[in-house]
Amino acid sequence: MSEPPPDDGARPTRPGAGGDLIRNPGPVSLGAHAAEAVGTRREPFIVVKGLVKRYPGALALDHADGVIVPGAVVGLLGKNGAGKSTLIKILAGVVQPDEGEIFIDGEPVHLHGPIDATRRGLAFVHQELTDVPNLTVAENIELGLGYPTFAGTFMKRRALRQKATAVLDRLGARIDPKSKLGTLSIAERRLVVIARGLATNARLLVLDEPTASLTEDEISHLHQVVRLLRDEGVAIVYVTHRLQEVYDVTDDVAVMRDGKMVFESPTAEVERSRLIEHITGHRAAAKMARWRPPEGNVPRDELLRVESLGRPGVVEDASLVVRAGDVLGIAGLVGAGRTELVRMIFGADRATTGRMLVQGDPVRVRGPRDAMRAGIVLLPEDRRHQGTVHTFSVRKNITLPTLRRFRLGRSVPIPSLSHERRASQSLIERLQIKVPNLESPVRNLSGGNQQKVVLAKWLESGANVLIFDEPTHGIDVGAKEEVYRLMVDLAAAGKGVIFISSEFPELVGVCNRVVVMREGRVVGEFEGDAVTEMALVERCYAT
């Protein structure tokens, strides 16, 4: 499903263009028009050019360029895995680039580590909170800066509080510096982390999805803070998944895809739909013919109905229906609650609200066993930690959920080795799992083959509803196509399939119906020809 990156006409400039690149970066370069957008003539604070980062089997960052000028907010967009985090990690000194250069105030630098980056005036607010909940606000803000002390040992608490209060005031945050951080709301904690960055006299503040899990009021306050800091001359890089925020708060916007900086423009000059196009890449024709359930006069049986299932703060009020012959996709960004929802359906986690009906009858699912009895199985997202027992052989993994079928005798709870071998051998042949032999441990298999072992576990379980959570994650293209075919075959055989994926093209390519989740809610459903990547992306990002 990997499509060639579309040609935007503007290719990133390769390094080697000489020193003039610092002043005149290539056309597609993070923040290239930021100075223009805010009408400043100040020298850039940071310039990066030709940054490359390779991981085994993946090019995480492919010659990324950027210019960061003081007093401007630059938005950075892109799908998960587009390379945003890698770029940020390089700036933070956490990851070292394989190629490329970083200039600060025109001087080439090496960022040796987070402390080095902090010292040079770079501050980062990561998506996950990196604060210490059992210390006070003031102690957190000054953490790592060296607390004011007397006699070199004893903390000067009042001086500490005063410094913290000064920084908090600058942000317009009414937070008591004496309170323990753990007692604050997520929004307040984010502000404290920002304050920590400011306390270091940061000249660049990088905010990685700072508004995730904030309320509207908290978001607008945060935006005020961002504008305030911009007006004070701080450079800001703002990573987000919400398009609305881009228009609310950024001056300039850039989009990354497949490790490349593919688009950049002053925010005021770009249309929403164009941003979406660049985020997804122009749609390539799906390789797989979309599954169409047999249409006839007979309505397809309803296999599973989920009504208002939820747990506060995780999944709210989610409803969906799976019919025989469905490949039902669940689209959404990471954190949208897709995995959480299917884990509740399977009983792996508890739901506090809602109910489920299997073939019209209400069922109580208190654990995976109940779900299995009701004919629902889950192929979990995390193969290594949830899908397989790594110390077990391929055979033992395949027969684990259905071991009772392989008894020597009806009431003899001893599995028959030959019976187990025959069954797992036939599954291995059917799914074309490449294994040296049945007794080799699964930890020695490649990712794609491990995924197939997980499929084999459940294929013969007699389940009517099979939930595939990111089944193609981290496996090669050939194996992906086999997984698609398998899901379609199951649907054709009258089963119901739920397919979670973060790659929209594969949902569009395979599913006859897709529901979209955002922030724990089902926010849309598309069927048949209405399932397009554009529609899914728009629904995922809309605020």
Added chain:
Amino acid sequence: MIHRSSFTFSIRSSVADDGGGAPVTAVAAAPGRSVRNRLGVILARYGVLLAFGVMLLTFTILRPSTFPTLDNAKSILVAAAPGMIVALGLTVALVMGDFDLSIGSMVGFAAGAAIALMVYHSVPWQLAIVLVLAMALGVGIVNGLLVPVFGGNSFIMTLGMATMLTGLEYAFTEQATVFQGVPQGYVDLGAKSLFGLSNQVWIALVVALVLWILLDATEIGRFMYAIGGNEEAARLSGIRTRLLRTVGFMIVAFAAAMVGILTSAAGAGYTPNSGQYLLLPAYAGAFLGAACFRPGEFNIPGTVVGVLFLGTIGTGLTLLNLQTYLINLVQGAILIIAVLLSTVAARRA
């Protein structure tokens, strides 16, 4: 759960797990295994057994008249039997990644409770045994509630249980040593022999066979190993992980109570807190066993070899008239070296 898994990880990561490295491709693992690799596999599987053989040979050469005799073999077996039964029960919990530190106190509690019931409360000895074993199962259930159900850390929960059991033991016996009024039927259980071997040895053998079948042949055993390998994957495969882990604690407590009964029967009396000395050797035996036959996996045949190995070292070194401090030094060093060597070998293989 976090605490628990960190313990289990520390055991497994050193031996069985590849430590989170990139998966080796199937092709690379299959053909053309080098001789060194093969040697590694053999060493990992049979290294402890090999060391056992070398040790037997050494003692035979050094003490040809006293070591390789039937009487000596019998006395080693009899001395090893109580520890063996405790270690065998413990193996079941260890397979699932659970530690039980209450086993030593359980032995003492069972001895005290059984003797007190018979001597102070005139309970028939058969009934006393049934009551004590039932109480042991109850303790196992409580441990099961504390650890797998409520999610307590198995180390500290069972340590607390150990202290409580010692308290209960004293409540039964008031810490008074008892050497009179123990029914003969009860004494015979532990003291008599069958085919020239003490009952204790036969019972240990039966326990080993039963648990071997349980763990290596039955569905339950497969599920238990699955829990030990990856509890979350096991749960998501429909296995009742909390129930089985509770059963594990019940088996451990039951085995320890059997030992309390057998040792108090063999000694025809009760001395306070008599089981603590069994706690650490049981772990030593089980861990040595996990270095044997199936490197990195606790298993019943391994535990049998491990316990006998340690028992034989003790006896052999005593026959060499080594001083106590030297016996301790050598015994500890051999344990460390044996487990470490097979760990290293397993990692290489």
